[in-house]
Amino acid sequence: MPEATPKPEELVQINYDPHEKDWRKTRPEFRKGTFCHAALPKDVKYLGLPNPRDWQPPDVDWKLPPNWKEIILQGMKERLEKFRSFRLFMDICVRCGACADKCQFFLGSGDPKNMPVLRAELIRSVYRRYFTTTGKLFRGLAGARDLTEDVIKEWFYYFYQCSECRRCSVFCPFGIDTAEITMMVRELLNLVGVNTNWVIGPVANCYRVGNHLGIQPHGFKDSIDFAVDDLEEITGVRVEAPINRKGAEVLFIVPSADYFATPHYYTLLGYLMLFHEIGLDYTFSAYAAEGGNFGLFSSHELAKRLNAKMYAEAKRLKVKWILGGECGHMWRVVNQYMDTMNGPADFLEVPVSPFTGTRFENTRSTKMVHICEFTSDLIYHNKLRLNPSRNDHWKVTFHDSCNPARGMGLLEEPRYILRKVCNHFHEMPENTIREQTFCCGSGAGLGSDENIEARLRGGLPRANAVKYVRDKHGVNLLTCICAIDKATLPTLLEYWTPGVDVGGIHELLGNALIMKGEKERTTDLRGQPLQQKSEAVHA
Amino acid sequence: MKPLVPLFVILAVIGLAYGGGQLADTRYLLGIVLPYAAIATFLLGFSYRVIRWAHSALPFHIPTTCGQQKTLPWIRSSWIENPHNKRGVLTRMALEILLFRSLFRNSRAQIEEGPRLLYTENKWLWLGALAFHWSLLVILLRHLRLFVEPVPRFVIGMDTIDGFLQIGAPQLLITDVVVVAALLYLLKRRFTDRRLRYISLYTDYFALFLLLGIVITGILMRYFFKVDLEGVKQLALGLVTFSPTLPAAVGPLFFVHLTLVSLLFAYFPYSKLMHMGGIFLSPTRNLANDSRRQRHVNPWNYPVKVHTYQEWEEEFHDKIKNSGLPLEKE
Ligand code: HEM
Ligand code: SF4
Ligand code: SF4
Numbered sequence: 001m002p003e004a005t006p007k008p009e010e011l012v013q014i015n016y017d018p019h020e021k022d023w024r025k026t027r028p029e030f031r032k033g034t035f036c037h038a039a040l041p042k043d044v045k046y047l048g049l050p051n052p053r054d055w056q057p058p059d060v061d062w063k064l065p066p067n068w069k070e071i072i073l074q075g076m077k078e079r080l081e082k083f084r085s086f087r088l089f090m091d092i093c094v095r096c097g098a099c100a101d102k103c104q105f106f107l108g109s110g111d112p113k114n115m116p117v118l119r120a121e122l123i124r125s126v127y128r129r130y131f132t133t134t135g136k137l138f139r140g141l142a143g144a145r146d147l148t149e150d151v152i153k154e155w156f157y158y159f160y161q162c163s164e165c166r167r168c169s170v171f172c173p174f175g176i177d178t179a180e181i182t183m184m185v186r187e188l189l190n191l192v193g194v195n196t197n198w199v200i201g202p203v204a205n206c207y208r209v210g211n212h213l214g215i216q217p218h219g220f221k222d223s224i225d226f227a228v229d230d231l232e233e234i235t236g237v238r239v240e241a242p243i244n245r246k247g248a249e250v251l252f253i254v255p256s257a258d259y260f261a262t263p264h265y266y267t268l269l270g271y272l273m274l275f276h277e278i279g280l281d282y283t284f285s286a287y288a289a290e291g292g293n294f295g296l297f298s299s300h301e302l303a304k305r306l307n308a309k310m311y312a313e314a315k316r317l318k319v320k321w322i323l324g325g326e327c328g329h330m331w332r333v334v335n336q337y338m339d340t341m342n343g344p345a346d347f348l349e350v351p352v353s354p355f356t357g358t359r360f361e362n363t364r365s366t367k368m369v370h371i372c373e374f375t376s377d378l379i380y381h382n383k384l385r386l387n388p389s390r391n392d393h394w395k396v397t398f399h400d401s402c403n404p405a406r407g408m409g410l411l412e413e414p415r416y417i418l419r420k421v422c423n424h425f426h427e428m429p430e431n432t433i434r435e436q437t438f439c440c441g442s443g444a445g446l447g448s449d450e451n452i453e454a455r456l457r458g459g460l461p462r463a464n465a466v467k468y469v470r471d472k473h474g475v476n477l478l479t480c481i482c483a484i485d486k487a488t489l490p491t492l493l494e495y496w497t498p499g500v501d502v503g504g505i506h507e508l509l510g511n512a513l514i515m516k517g518e519k520e521r522t523t524d525l526r527g528q529p530l531q532q533k534s535e536a537v538h539a
Numbered sequence: 540m541k542p543l544v545p546l547f548v549i550l551a552v553i554g555l556a557y558g559g560g561q562l563a564d565t566r567y568l569l570g571i572v573l574p575y576a577a578i579a580t581f582l583l584g585f586s587y588r589v590i591r592w593a594h595s596a597l598p599f600h601i602p603t604t605c606g607q608q609k610t611l612p613w614i615r616s617s618w619i620e621n622p623h624n625k626r627g628v629l630t631r632m633a634l635e636i637l638l639f640r641s642l643f644r645n646s647r648a649q650i651e652e653g654p655r656l657l658y659t660e661n662k663w664l665w666l667g668a669l670a671f672h673w674s675l676l677v678i679l680l681r682h683l684r685l686f687v688e689p690v691p692r693f694v695i696g697m698d699t700i701d702g703f704l705q706i707g708a709p710q711l712l713i714t715d716v717v718v719v720a721a722l723l724y725l726l727k728r729r730f731t732d733r734r735l736r737y738i739s740l741y742t743d744y745f746a747l748f749l750l751l752g753i754v755i756t757g758i759l760m761r762y763f764f765k766v767d768l769e770g771v772k773q774l775a776l777g778l779v780t781f782s783p784t785l786p787a788a789v790g791p792l793f794f795v796h797l798t799l800v801s802l803l804f805a806y807f808p809y810s811k812l813m814h815m816g817g818i819f820l821s822p823t824r825n826l827a828n829d830s831r832r833q834r835h836v837n838p839w840n841y842p843v844k845v846h847t848y849q850e851w852e853e854e855f856h857d858k859i860k861n862s863g864l865p866l867e868k869e
Contacts, residue, residue, distance in 0.1 A: 012654040017733040048844065082839055084595035085822045091588070092817035095743050097728075097735045098641075098664060101648040107656065117738050134809045141544065143740040166823075169603040173635070173642040173668070174814055175823035177603060207846050208854075217855050218862035244864050286864060287851050300598075301843055308845045316848055316867075336601055339834045362610045362623075366831040373610050380613060407601075409608030409621040409828060416614070431646055431658040435605040435620070464656045 004032060005452055008496060011108075012460075016101060018112035024125075024145055028113075028157035030058040033453030036160055036446065039200035044193065046204050047302070051193025057156065062149065068192045069147055073130055075188045080131065085180045090127045092174050093117060099168040099178070104438045105161050108457030113158050116168035116178040122154055123185055156194055159185040161454055163443035164297070164329075165402035170435050182444070187299040195298065199445035202294040206306050210289040211256035217286040223259040224284065231269055234527075236519030239276035244317070245283040249354065251314045252282045254325030255292040255483035263503050264486045266525040267326055270510030274375065277515050278355050278383060282323065288313035291330040292483055296337075297445035304341040307333055310368075311342050321351035322368040326504050328401035328443065328482030331370060335408045339366040356381040370404075372413040372481060372505060379420050385514040390521065391422035393531050394477040396508070397469045398427070399462065399489070400437035401482035411435075414481055414505050421505075421512040426473040432465035442488035455488065456495055463496035470500055478502050542730070545745035549752050552802060553795050560794025569794050569801075570774060571783045577801035584808025589816045598837040600830040603823040622827050632825055636818055639669055664728070671721035674714040675750075677701065678757075681714075685775040707762070715758055722751050742810060749803055756796040766793045 035057050044052035053063050065071065080087045099116040101107060106114040113119060121143075128135030128144035135144035145151070162182040169177035189195070205214035215223070224241045232238045242248065252275075258268040275282055288309040295302030314322050324334060339345065348367040351360040358377045360369050378384055398418060404410040411434050418425050432438055441458025442451075469475040478489060478500055489502045511524045523529055559565035606617025618627040619634065634640040647661040677697060684690040702710035726747045729739050760766045770786030771793060777783035807813070819825065852859065852867055859866055 008654075012650070014650055014654075016648070016650070018737040023737065080595060082596050082598060084592060084597050084820065085601065087595045088592050088817050088820055088822070091592075092811065092814040092821075094811045094814050095735075095738050095740065096642075096664065096668070097732065097738060098645050100734050100738070107648055107650070112734070112737055115734065115738065121738065132809075141741050143742055166603055169823050170605055171641060171644050173639050174818050175603055175635075175641065175821040177601070177823045180601065180823075210851065216858055217864060218858045221862045221864060246865070286859070287848050305843045305845050308843070312845070312848060334831075335828075336830050337599055339830060340599055340837050341840070344834050358611065360610070361832065362608070363831045365834045368831070376614075377611055380611070406603055406605070409604035409606060409617070410610075411607045412614045413610065429658075435603075436644075460654070461656055464654065 005456070005495075011453070011456060014108070014110040016106075016110055023112060023118060023121075026113075027150060028154055030153075030157070031453075032450070034161075034451065035157060035454070036196035036198050036448050036451045039195035039197045043197075043200045043204035044195060047200070047207060049193070049195070049200070050191055053193065057153075062153070062194065064149065064152070064192050064194075068149075068152070071191050072147060072152070072188050075191045076127065076131070076184075079184050079187065080127075083180070083184065085177065086184050089120065089176045089181055090124050090131075093120060093124065093176055094174075096173065099172050099176070102168050102171045103162075103178075104165070104167070104441055104461045105163075105454070105458045108441065108460035109161075109454075113154075114161055116162075116172075116176075119158050119162055120176070120178055120181050122151070122158055123181060126151060152189070152192070152194065155185050156189060159189070160196060160446060161458070163402070163439045163441065163446055163458065165439035165443055166406040167402070167436070167439065170406060179444075183296075183300070186297065190299050196445060196448070198448035198451070199294050199297045202292075203298060203302055203306065206256075206290045206292075206294065210285075210287050210309070211260075212290060212292060212294065213256060213260055215256070215260060215289075220259065220286045220289050227259065227265070227268055227272060231272055234269075234523060234525060235273065235515055235521065237273075237276065237515050237517055239272050241272055241284065242282070243284045243286050246317050247319075248281050248283040248317065249320050250280060250282040251288070251310075251317055251319040251322045252284055252325070253288055253291045253310060253322060253330075254284075255327035255330060256290045257292070257483040257487055258325060261483075261487055263490070263501070263507070263526075264483055266507035266510070267486070267504030269525045270504065270506030270508070270513075271325065271371065273510045273513050273515060274384075274506065277513060278378065280354070283317060283319070285313045285317065291325055291327045293330055293333045294445055296329055296333055300337075300341075303333060303337060307338055308342045310334075310338065311345055314345070315347050320349040321363075322348070323351075323371060323374060324368055325371050326481040326483070326506060328403040328484060330403075330483075331410070332403035332407040334366065334368050338368070353377055355383050370410060370413070372410060372417060375506070375509060376413040376416045379417060386421055386509075386512040387514055388421050388423050388512050390511045390524065390530055391508050392424070393524070393528065394422060394503075394508070395424045395426065395473055395475045396422050396477045396479055397466065397473075397475045398425070398433070399440075399466075399478050399480040399485060400433050400435075401480055401485055402437060402439050402443055404481060405435055405437050409435075410481075414479075417505050417509060418479065421508045424473075426469050426475055428465040428469050432461065438462040438465065440482075440485045440489050440492060442492075443484055447484055447488045452491075456492060459488070459492040460496060462489075463492050466493060466500055467497040470497055476500055479505055479508065481505055541736075541739060541741055542744040542748075545741050545748050548745065549748040549799075552798060553752060553756075556795040556798035557791045559798075560791030566785055566794065569798050570785050570789075571778070573798060573801045574778055577804040581804040581807050585813070585816060588808050588813050589820075592817065592820050596838050597822060598839065600826045600828075600835050601822055602826045602828045604828050608828060623829050623832070624827055628825060628827050632819070635824055639665055639672075642668060663724075667721050667724045667728075670717050671725060674718035674721065677714045678718060678754075681712075685772050686779050688772075688776060709761060711762075715754075715761070718754050719751075719758070722747060722754060726751070745806075746810065746812060749799060749806070753796065753799045753803060756792060756799065760792055760796060764790070764792055766790055
C-alpha cells in the first residue's frame with residue numbers, strides 16, 4: 001500500500017450529511033490517492049481512439065480538442081437516440097433519495113456527489129440545459145447548467161468513482177441504473193480523449209496480445225505448464241491442460257489473472273483438477289486468453305471489439321460450446337451483451353454436460369456456461385467425490401460479485417458448491433449479500449494503486465460486513481467468483497479487516513476433490529498444512 | 540433558499556386566479572380557455588415524451604437482476620425478481636407500479652464507532668409515497684362524478700368506503716386526510732433530511748407545492764367554503780362535451796383550484812412527473828433476463844475493428860511456434 005495512505009481511523013471520519021453549499025459550486029480536488037492516471041498516448045493510438053496526448057488529471061489544461069464541447073453534445077445526442085436507458089434515466093428521476101446511501105462510494109466517503117442521484121445529476125443538469133425546452137428557457141431554475149471544462153473534470157472524477165455495480169438500481173423505484181449513466185459518460189469522455197491508464201492499458205494489451213497484462217503466447221503456455229507441474233507436486237496426479245487444440249468439445253475461457261496472479265492461481269488449479277478428474281474434453285486458447293473485458297469500462301464499442309475474440313476462437317477451434325471461469329464483469333458481458341454484440345453463435349451447439357446429460361437450456365442461444373453452473377450440476381448428480389474436511393482450516397464466507405449478482409442472478413450455484421466442499425460456511429448480513437451485495441470498491445477499472453484511497457473508501461461497506469462475520473464466526477476466508485475481487489480484496493481486507501484471506505470457489509473445490517490416483521494430501525492448494533480430523537467422504 | 544421561489548410562484552398563481560375568478564372575461568379565460576389549453580398540452584406533451592422514449596433504441600437487454608436466475612431445474616429461481624419470461628416481467632412490473640416494490644427495499648445507513656455500518660429498515664418513504672399516490676388516484680377517479688352523468692357505480696362505492704369513518708357532513712373522506720398528510724411528509728423530508736435538501740431542485744419543491752395547493756383548495760371547497768356543485772358539474776360536463784358554458788354561481792376559490800389543476804396538467808410533460816409514463820419503459824425492470832436463452836438484436840449493431848486470429852498469429856508466429864502450440868500457417 002502506498003506510503004501516504006491515511007490510517008483507517010482517519011478514513012472513517014465520515015459524515016453522511018452534506019455541508020450546506022450548493023453542489024454546483026463545489027469542484028473536485030485531484031488529491032493523490034483519489035483518481036486514476038491518464039491513459040498512455042501509445043495505447044490510445046494503438047486502439048485508434050481520439051486525442052492521444054500526454055496529460056494527467058491534476059493538470060490545469062487537459063488539452064481537450066478545440067471543439068470538445070461540440071463533440072460531447074453531439075455524442076450525447078447520438079446516445080440519447082441509441083440508448084433508451086440513457087434518455088429515460090435523464091428524464092424520470094424524482095430525486096426521492098432512495099438511492100443516496102446505497103452506494104459504497106458514498107458510504108465510504110460521505111462525498112455527496114457520490115450519491116448515485118447526484119452522480120447522475122452531474123450529467124442530467126447538462127442534458128436539461130441542451131436537450132430540454134424548460135432547461136433551455138429557465139436554466140438554473142429548471143436544474144440546468146452549462147457545460148464547461150470544469151464539468152468535464154468533475155465527470156471524470158465522479159464517473160471514475162462509480163464501479164458500475166448497479167446497487168443503486170436495485171433500490172430505485174424506477175430502476176434507474178447509474179451504472180448505465182456512468183457507461184454513457186465514460187463513452188463521452190472517451191470521445192475527447194479523457195481515459196484512464198488502468199482501463200485503456202489492459203484493453204490495448206488484451207486487444208493485441210490476448211490478455212490484460214500482455215503476456216505473450218509462450219508466457220501463457222508457461223504459466224499453464226507451471227500450474228500442471230505444481231499440481232503434480234500437490235496431488236501426485238499429472239493433469240493435461242491443452243491450449244489452442246482444435247476439435248475439443250469445450251473452449252474454456254478464464255480471466256487472465258487466474259494464471260498470473262494470486263490468489264486467483266489456486267482457483268486455476270481447482271479447474272485443472274476438476275477437468276482432469278471428470279475427463280472433460282476441453283482446450284484453453286492463447287488468442288482468446290482473457291475472459292475479462294475492460295472495454296466494458298470504456299465504451300460499448302471497445303467491449304464488443306474485445307469480446308469478439310470468444311466466438312471467433314470457438315469457431316476456429318471447432319468446439320461445441322464455451323465454458324467460462326470465475327469472473328465478474330466478464331459475465332455481465334457474456335450474459336447481457338455477447339450474443340447481441342457478436343452473435344449469433346449458430347456454429348456452436350446447445351451446451352450439454354457430457355457427464356450428467358444436463359442440457360443447459362438457459363444458454364440455448366449464447367452457448368456459454370458459467371463454471372459454477374457446470375460444477376454445481378456435477379455435484380448435484382454425484383459425479384464428484386469430495387472431502388470437505390480438507391477445508392476445515394477455513395471458516396468461509398461468500399462475497400457476491402456485483403455483475404453475477406445484479407447482471408445475471410448467479411446466487412445459488414456458488415453457494416451450493418460451497419456447502420458441499422467446506423464444513424464452515426457463514427453468510428454476511430442480509431443487506432450486504434445477494435442482490436444487495438456491496439462492490440469491492442475497485443470494479444469497473446478503478447483498481448489501480450494510485451487510486452488507493454478511493455478504493456479503500458469504496459470497499460469499506462464490504463470490509464465491514466466481513467468484519468462482522470470474522471468477529472462473530474471467526475471467518476478467515478472470503479470466497480468470491482470475480483478476478484477483480486480476488487485482486488483487490490486482499491489489500492482491502494488487510495487494511496480494514498486483517499486476518500481474512502481471499503479465495504475462489506474452485507480453489508476450495510480443488511482442496512476437497514478426491515482424485516483417482518492421488519497421493520495423500522498434506523497441504524491445501526496454497527501449500528498450507530491440512531488439519532484433517534475425519535475422512536468424512538461425501539460421495 | 541430553494542423552496543421559496545417555487546412557493547412564491549404558486550402563491551402568485553393562486554392570487555392571480557383568485558382575482559381572475561371574479562371578473563367575467565378572466566373567468567372565461569380561466570374556466571374554459573385554460574383547461575382546454577392545459578389538457579391539450581398534457582396530451583400532446585405526454586405522448587410526445589413517450590414516443591420520444593420509445594423511439595430511442597433498446598440495444599441490449601439489461602434487466603437489474605434481484606434474485607436467482609433460472610438455470611438448473613433443481614435450483615429455485617426468483618421468477619419475479621429475476622424474470623425469465625413475460626409472466627415474470629408483467630408480475631414484476633405490476634408490483635413496481637402498484638406497490639412500489641423496489642422502494643420497499645429501502646434502508647437507512649449509519650456509521651458508528653468501530654467503524655460499524657448499520658443498515659436499518661426504513662419503510663417511511665415507501666409508505667408515504669404509496670399513501671400519496673393511491674389517495675391521488677382515488678381522488679382523481681372521484682372527480683368522474685363531475686364529468687359523467689349518471690355517476691358511475693364504482694365511484695359511489697368508492698366514496699362509501701372512503702367515508703367509512705362517517706364523521707361530519709359532508710362526510711370526511713380518508714383519502715383527503717391521507718393525501719395531505721403524505722404530501723406534508725414528502726415535503727418535510729425535503730426540508731429536514733440534509734441529504735435530500737442537498738439534492739433537491741427548485742422543481743422538486745414546485746411539484747409538491749403545486750399538488751398541495753390543489754389538494755388544499757379542493758378540501759376547502761368540500762368542507763369549508765361550499766361551492767355550487769351543480770354549477771361546477773355544468774362546467775365540467777360542458778367541457779367534456781365541447782359545449783362549455785360558464786355557470787354564474789361558482790366562486791373564485793373554484794377558479795383557483797381549476798387553475799392549479801390546469802397548471803399541473805400543462806407542467807406535467809415538461810417535468811419529472813413523467814415518471815408516471817417512464818416507469819413502464821424502464822429497461823432495467825421491464826425486460827426478462829433471458830439473453831443467454833434467446834438472442835436479442837441491436838438495431839444499430841455495426842461492424843467493429845477487431846484483432847483477428849490471423850493477425851495475431853502472424854504477429855506472434857515465432858513465439859507460438861517455439862512454445863510448441865499449434866499454428867494455422869506453419
Ligand atoms: C403510474 C403512476 C405512478 C407511479 C407508479 C408513481 C411512482 C412514484 C414513486 C415510486 C415515487 C417515489 C417516491 C416518492 O418520492 O414519493 C414517486 C414520486 C412522486 N410522484 Fe409519482 N407515480 C405515478 C404517478 C404520479 C402522478 C400522476 C403524480 C402527480 C400528478 C405523481 C407525483 C409524484 C411526485 C410529486 C413525486 C415526488 C415526491 C417527492 O417529492 O418526494 N406521480 N412516484
Ligand atoms: S432512487 Fe431513483 S428516482 Fe430516487 S433519487 Fe435515486 S435515481 Fe432518482
Ligand atoms: S452503480 Fe454502484 S458505484 Fe455506481 S453509483 Fe450506483 S451504487 Fe454507486
